[in-house]
Amino acid sequence: MIDEKEMSFLDHLEELRWHLIRAIASVAVFAILAFVSKDFVYGKLILGPSKVDFPTYRLLCSLSKATCIEKINFKLQSRQMTGQFTMHLLSSVVIGLICAFPYAFWEIWRFVKPGLYPNERRVARGATFFVSLLFLLGILFGYYVVAPLSIQFLANYQLDPSISNEFDIISYISTLTTLVLGTGLMFQLPMVAYFFAKIGLLSASFMRHYRRHAIVIVLIIAAVITPPDVISQILIALPLMLLYEISIGVVALVEKRNRQAEALQEKKPTSSNYPTTPLDQWQD
Secondary structure, eight states, rough: OOOGOOHHHHHHHHHHHHHHHHHHHHHHHHHHHHHHOOHHHHIIIISGSSTTTTTTHHHHHHHHHOOOOOOOOEEOOOOOOOOOHHHHHHHHHHHHOOOOOOOHHHHHHHGGGGGGGGHHHHHHOOOHHHHHHHHHHHHIIIIIIIHHHHHHHHHHHOOSSOOOOEEHHHHHHHHHHHHHHHHHHHTHHHHHHHHHTTSSOOOOHHHHHHHHHHHHHHHHHHHHHHOOOHHHHHHHHHHHHHHHHHHHHHHHHHHHHHHHHHHHHHHHHOGGGGGOOOOHHHHH
């Protein structure tokens, strides 16, 4: 690799190009695997929340008979000539992006990291692991909690029994994708708060003071990334508020460690603490 100090602007662009190529290639590899695994991807993953034997529905039924879901009252249709093929491509790309996210993020991080100062590198240690972990947790929460309950609610909601729910496949997959990816990104809140706290742009007292404002913002975000129903918004808003409270704890911990480091730095002896000698005076 070219020495960082000797790299020109064009060298940096070339380095970035190869990192992006490898990141995009990883997404493409997983997308191709998803595309050729159509039966599993659609039969089990994408259409899973639309079937009563989905793990979430079985769990609810095991908890209480009152929460058993015996039927999801809707039918999927493809109203466009290219609808099914287009959704096959799009869903494969989305699955490729989700599966390749840790590696793709690591590639981008490898490009950014050499440009950071040593203290910034220490602050960001383990970033790839924690970002990937939170993203995975958000994806799982969105897929197994938010998406199935939202789909079940919307599918069984009727203004009148004479009106049947027949959804387009594009609408179904777009809703599922928005819920799952949106939740995965929202779970990055603790990491964002950590980095802002480390560079001094965020404090725990600030977050506590504006907690009420944060609740309003969370509800707005939940309304944007979910279908227009109260159940979905609550399912998104509750974990986001929990993540907000966790972020306050993370920021408070960062501030505590910063104070401890400053106190330790003040206790370190400096050259002014030592008596001067004639040799020191002559050198001055």
